[in-house]
Amino acid sequence: MSKTIMTVDDSASIRQMVGFTLKKEGYSVVEAVDGKDALSKLKGPIHMVITDLNMPNMDGIELIRNIRAQAAYKFIPIIMLTTESQAGKKQEGKTAGATGWIVKPFKPEQLIAVVQKVLR
Amino acid sequence: MARYEASTPAIGNAEFFRKSRDILIEMERKLSGVVSSSEKDFLALGEGLNAFHGQSLHLADLAKNLADLTSGETMLSSLGRLSEELERMTGICDLRRSEESIAELGKVNAIIDNLEGIIVEFGRIVKKLSMLGISTRIESARLGSKGRGFSTLADDVEKLANNIVNYSGLIVQNAGALKGYVDSASKRTMGIIDTQKSCSINIFEHLKSNIDSLASMTERSAALSKGVTVKTNVISENISQAVLSMQSHDIVRQQVEHVEQAVHDMRAILEENREGIMDSGELSGQAAETVGWVGDVLQLQCSQLEHSKDRFVEAVESLLGNLRGVAESILAISGEIRELMGQEAGQEQTALAGVERGIKAVNGSLREFSREGEELGKLMAAVAETIAAMSSFVAEIEEVGSEIELIAINASIKAAHTGEEGAALGVLASAIQGLSVEARKQTDEVSGILNEISSSSEVLQRNAAGYYDNTQVEEILGSLDAIVSAVSDVDRESQERFARLREQSDRLGRSIQELSERVDFHTKVAKKLEEARESLDRSRGWAKQLVPLEKDHNRSERLKKLYERYTMETERDVHAAAFGAVPKALTGKSNESDVELFDDFSSKGGDPDDLGDNVDLF
Known part of the structure; x- marks a missing residue:
C-alpha cells in the first residue's frame, strides 16, 4: 500500500507541485491550505507531513506542535518547506518537533530524496 | 536606484506628504492581487506540465516497446533463419555441379565420336572374316571328302561375322541414342545453369540486400528507441527545471505581499507624523527621521518590486523555455520517425516487401530448377541404361572373339590332320586366329570407352540426383513461407507502432508549443509591478530631496x-x-544550509549534503 503524505501550504501552486512530485513516485497525497485545515484532515494513516511556515489561520510551527501532541502522529516525519532560511526560525521548527527543513524552491528529485530518506 | 534623483522637481514638505500618501494609497490598492491573480494561470501551466510529462513517459514506453518488437526474439530468429536458408539456397544454386556436368557431357560426346571410329574397325574385321569364310569354303571344296569338316568351319566363321555385324550395329545404334541423350542433357543442364544464375541473382540482388535492410531497420528502430529514452531524460530534466520555476510564483507572491505590507505601514507612519512633516520648514528631528525612513523603505520596496518582476518574468520565461525544449524534443522524435518511415516509403518497396518478392522469385526458380533436375535425372537414367545395353553388346562381341579363337585352333588342328594338302587351310586358320586377336583388341577398346562413359554417367547421375532433391527444395520453400509470415507480422505491427508513436509525438509536441505560445500573463504582471515601482520611486526621490543622505544620521x-x-x-x-x-x-556562501534534517535523520545515509544545499534534516 502506498504511503500517504499531507502537504500543507497556502499557495495552490506549491501544493500542486508538491502533489505532482509525490504522486509521480506513487505516494498518496492529502492537501491542506493552512495549519487549521491540516489538523481537521489529520485522520487515519498519514505517514508524513510537509508544511509551509507562514500561513493564515495557523502557521507551520503551531501546526507541528499540534501534530506532535497527538499520540498517533507523535513520531511521523514533518518537513518544513518554506522560503525562510533563518537559523532562529529553523530552531523554532526543530523545537516544535520538525524533522527537517527545505528552503523553496526545491527540485522534485530533491524533495523525493528527502521523503525517501525520512520514510525508510 | 536613484533614478529620479536629478530629474525630480523640487517639492515642499506638504506636497511630499500629500503626493506620497496618495501614491501609497493607490499602490496598496494596485499591488493587491497583482501576482496572486495570476495563480490560476500558473496552476493551468502546472496542470499542462504534469500532463505533458505523463504523456512523454508514455511515448518513451511506446518507443521501448517498438524497439523490443523489432529487435525482439521473433525478428532476430527470423533474420537468422532467413540467412541460414539463404546459405542452403546458395548451396543448391552452386554452379560448380552444373559446370562439372557440362564438362562430363562434353567428355561423353567426344568418347561417343571416338567409339564410332572404333566400330568402323569392326567392319574391317567382318570383311576379313567373310573373306576367310569364302576361302575356307573354296579350299574345303578343293580337298573334296578330306575337306568336308572345313565347310562347317566356314559356316561358323560366316555366322560369327554376322554376329559382329549385328552387335556392332546395335552398339552404333545405341551410341546414336546416347548422343541424343547427351545433347538433351547438355541443353537441360544449360537451362539449369540459367535457372541457377537467375536464382543466384534473386538471392544476391533481392533477398540479401533486403534482409540487410530488415536488419538495418531493426538497428534503426533500436537506435530510435535509445534516442527517445535520451530525449525523455532531457524532458524530465526540463520538467524538473519547470517545477523549480513554478515555485517562484509563491516566492514572488510573498515578496509582493511584503511590499504591500510595507506600503501600508509607510502610509500609517506618514499619517502618524503628518503634522510634523506638514508644518516644518526644513525637516528635522522625528519628521526628518520619518521621511528618511520612508525614503529608505521606498528604495527597498522598489528593489523588491524590481527583483520580483525580474524573477517572475524569468521564472515564466524559463518555464516557457523548458516547455519549448520539451516540445522540441518531442517533435524531434516525431521527425526522426518520419525520416525513418520516409526512408522506407521513398524506396520502391519496403524491405519486407522486397524480401517477399525475392522469396517469391527464388521459389519460382527453385521449383523450375527442381523440375528441370527431375527431367535431367530421367535422362541420366536413360544414359545409364543405354550404356548398360551397349556393355552387354560388347560382351557378346567379346564372346565372338573367343569363338573366333576356338575356330582358329580347331582349323589349325584339322589342317594338321589333313597333312600336306591342308597346308592352305593352316594358313587360313592362322589368319582367323590373327583376326580373333584383332577383334579382342577392338572389343577391349570399346569396353574401355564404355567404362569411361559409365564413369561419367555416375557423375552425371549423382549431380542430377542433387538437382531434383525435391524434399530439400520443398523444405526450404516451406521454411521461407513461415519466416516471411513471421516477419510480416512483426513488420505490420512495427509500422503501426511507428505511426502511433509519430502521431502521438506530433500531437503532444504541438500541444506544448500551443500552450507556450498562449502564455503572456507574465508581461501583464511585469507591467503592473514596473508601474508600481516607478510610482514608489517617484516618492522615494522626493523623500531623498527632503532628507539627503548626508543629513540622514x-x-x-x-x-x-x-x-x-x-x-x-x-x-x-x-x-x-x-x-x-x-x-x-x-557570493555563493550561505551560512545556513537550505536543507536540514533534524535529530537522527541528520546522521542517516551518510553525507547530508547529498540532498542539496536547501535541505536540512535535523
Missing part, C-alpha cells in the same frame, strides 16, 4: 533594523544589494 541603524525584519533569504539578498552590501546568494 540614523540611516545605518535604520537599515540594519529593516534588514532584520526580513526572514526570507531572497528579500535579505535584495536588501543587501539595494544598500550596497554583497548578497550572500551572490
Whole structure:
C-alpha cells in the first residue's frame, strides 16, 4: 500500500507541485491550505507531513506542535518547506518537533530524496 | 536606484506628504492581487506540465516497446533463419555441379565420336572374316571328302561375322541414342545453369540486400528507441527545471505581499507624523527621521518590486523555455520517425516487401530448377541404361572373339590332320586366329570407352540426383513461407507502432508549443509591478530631496533594523544589494544550509549534503 503524505501550504501552486512530485513516485497525497485545515484532515494513516511556515489561520510551527501532541502522529516525519532560511526560525521548527527543513524552491528529485530518506 | 534623483522637481514638505500618501494609497490598492491573480494561470501551466510529462513517459514506453518488437526474439530468429536458408539456397544454386556436368557431357560426346571410329574397325574385321569364310569354303571344296569338316568351319566363321555385324550395329545404334541423350542433357543442364544464375541473382540482388535492410531497420528502430529514452531524460530534466520555476510564483507572491505590507505601514507612519512633516520648514528631528525612513523603505520596496518582476518574468520565461525544449524534443522524435518511415516509403518497396518478392522469385526458380533436375535425372537414367545395353553388346562381341579363337585352333588342328594338302587351310586358320586377336583388341577398346562413359554417367547421375532433391527444395520453400509470415507480422505491427508513436509525438509536441505560445500573463504582471515601482520611486526621490543622505544620521541603524525584519533569504539578498552590501546568494556562501534534517535523520545515509544545499534534516 502506498504511503500517504499531507502537504500543507497556502499557495495552490506549491501544493500542486508538491502533489505532482509525490504522486509521480506513487505516494498518496492529502492537501491542506493552512495549519487549521491540516489538523481537521489529520485522520487515519498519514505517514508524513510537509508544511509551509507562514500561513493564515495557523502557521507551520503551531501546526507541528499540534501534530506532535497527538499520540498517533507523535513520531511521523514533518518537513518544513518554506522560503525562510533563518537559523532562529529553523530552531523554532526543530523545537516544535520538525524533522527537517527545505528552503523553496526545491527540485522534485530533491524533495523525493528527502521523503525517501525520512520514510525508510 | 536613484533614478529620479536629478530629474525630480523640487517639492515642499506638504506636497511630499500629500503626493506620497496618495501614491501609497493607490499602490496598496494596485499591488493587491497583482501576482496572486495570476495563480490560476500558473496552476493551468502546472496542470499542462504534469500532463505533458505523463504523456512523454508514455511515448518513451511506446518507443521501448517498438524497439523490443523489432529487435525482439521473433525478428532476430527470423533474420537468422532467413540467412541460414539463404546459405542452403546458395548451396543448391552452386554452379560448380552444373559446370562439372557440362564438362562430363562434353567428355561423353567426344568418347561417343571416338567409339564410332572404333566400330568402323569392326567392319574391317567382318570383311576379313567373310573373306576367310569364302576361302575356307573354296579350299574345303578343293580337298573334296578330306575337306568336308572345313565347310562347317566356314559356316561358323560366316555366322560369327554376322554376329559382329549385328552387335556392332546395335552398339552404333545405341551410341546414336546416347548422343541424343547427351545433347538433351547438355541443353537441360544449360537451362539449369540459367535457372541457377537467375536464382543466384534473386538471392544476391533481392533477398540479401533486403534482409540487410530488415536488419538495418531493426538497428534503426533500436537506435530510435535509445534516442527517445535520451530525449525523455532531457524532458524530465526540463520538467524538473519547470517545477523549480513554478515555485517562484509563491516566492514572488510573498515578496509582493511584503511590499504591500510595507506600503501600508509607510502610509500609517506618514499619517502618524503628518503634522510634523506638514508644518516644518526644513525637516528635522522625528519628521526628518520619518521621511528618511520612508525614503529608505521606498528604495527597498522598489528593489523588491524590481527583483520580483525580474524573477517572475524569468521564472515564466524559463518555464516557457523548458516547455519549448520539451516540445522540441518531442517533435524531434516525431521527425526522426518520419525520416525513418520516409526512408522506407521513398524506396520502391519496403524491405519486407522486397524480401517477399525475392522469396517469391527464388521459389519460382527453385521449383523450375527442381523440375528441370527431375527431367535431367530421367535422362541420366536413360544414359545409364543405354550404356548398360551397349556393355552387354560388347560382351557378346567379346564372346565372338573367343569363338573366333576356338575356330582358329580347331582349323589349325584339322589342317594338321589333313597333312600336306591342308597346308592352305593352316594358313587360313592362322589368319582367323590373327583376326580373333584383332577383334579382342577392338572389343577391349570399346569396353574401355564404355567404362569411361559409365564413369561419367555416375557423375552425371549423382549431380542430377542433387538437382531434383525435391524434399530439400520443398523444405526450404516451406521454411521461407513461415519466416516471411513471421516477419510480416512483426513488420505490420512495427509500422503501426511507428505511426502511433509519430502521431502521438506530433500531437503532444504541438500541444506544448500551443500552450507556450498562449502564455503572456507574465508581461501583464511585469507591467503592473514596473508601474508600481516607478510610482514608489517617484516618492522615494522626493523623500531623498527632503532628507539627503548626508543629513540622514540614523540611516545605518535604520537599515540594519529593516534588514532584520526580513526572514526570507531572497528579500535579505535584495536588501543587501539595494544598500550596497554583497548578497550572500551572490557570493555563493550561505551560512545556513537550505536543507536540514533534524535529530537522527541528520546522521542517516551518510553525507547530508547529498540532498542539496536547501535541505536540512535535523
